[in-house]
Amino acid sequence: MENQVIIQLKGVSKGYSNNLILNHFNLSINKGEFLTIIGSSGCGKTTVLKLINGLLTPDSGKVYVNGEDISSVNQIRLRRKIGYVIQGIGLFPHMNIRKNIAYVPNLIKKDDKNKIKSKVEKLIKVVGLGEEMLDRYPSELSGGQRQRVGLARALAASPDILLMDEPFGAVDEITRKLLQEEILRIYKELNVTIVFITHDIKEALKLGTIVLVMDKGRIIQVGPPSEIKENPKTDFVRELIGA
Template identity: 60%
Template structure:
């Protein structure tokens, strides 16, 4: 079974078409990085997976089931979602932020939630002593780690990440890239990761999706894209950005 399938997906806002007839399959366990020109539909196709946006045409299947037939609240609880700046609840401690979704799922099983929080804090490199801190007491990198832990705390099969490291400095960004790569290898989770940085896309992705003007330009392994860019747009993207 594939993790995600886009079938004949189009998305328009009025007269403006953002995504045009997208057909794409994401296999389970892939780390797909999505890159392309501004306004090409990267975030749009990400948000369709958990029902934050609905396509104007076509159908999306998550683990074999159409999102049209699924309860969106349940769907979102079972898909991790991490965005730039982490957007933590400021009035909640680190523990409360990470425990938010597990509490909804585990109901009265507090021990299970506590174990999940401790597990993911350890995996993303956060000390246990940070549980009682509030977001305002953390560095940008620490906040982002909490955001990742929160997205993973319910042990989802799919993780959506929208430019999650865009708001941190270069050194922290490199560390977070290494962390998410390690987490992917350890857990086998399927990840869709939007980025504007071609270097980040090529470093992290087991597959890279290159988009322009709402259409797929190339979808392949990083090494295959480097060795054989599909067209002038992909070649220009590589030559302009890779170092």
């Protein structure tokens, strides 16, 4: 179905101690969209992401995922539907790559051993790595490879939504380009909704079907990359795109 809202923040306010970060924040994301969020450091991007998967609770307002108010759904079930990929993803150092990727499937014991095994072997290829990686430990991988494994682990739970918080921030330029191609391919292949935070405007414009520009807890502009480029709404956006 087109234009079905999968994530919605409605009048959400959120602060830390006395510091209000989001003030009546509203956002709707359609199913199947690849939304990139860009904005100055500290403007509230990570806060928005953590409100979506319930890692943070709004002070007021509501967050809906698949039409359900997330404050009234089972948090474990919610997180399983939402993959979360962060920079320098915390892989378990004492588990090999196979066990790291299979972590959630092993935990929920819905699939039998053979099914999990073939899932892991499929996923390692989906993220562009070879099966020989599966027996290695995280310390035996490069930063870019670890990032791919983190993505595979998030995908192993077959999420409807993938939240990515500056996932490629810590890798070199060449690896970054490769990972960008990879995430676009996975996006097209798996029909997943992605919310992706970046501080790189080129990355935001390249990956996003919709780009959201934020400043100081507010949405400055949201629209397709072409619109952001051709009709920047404010000086802030103009500066960002270097126009």
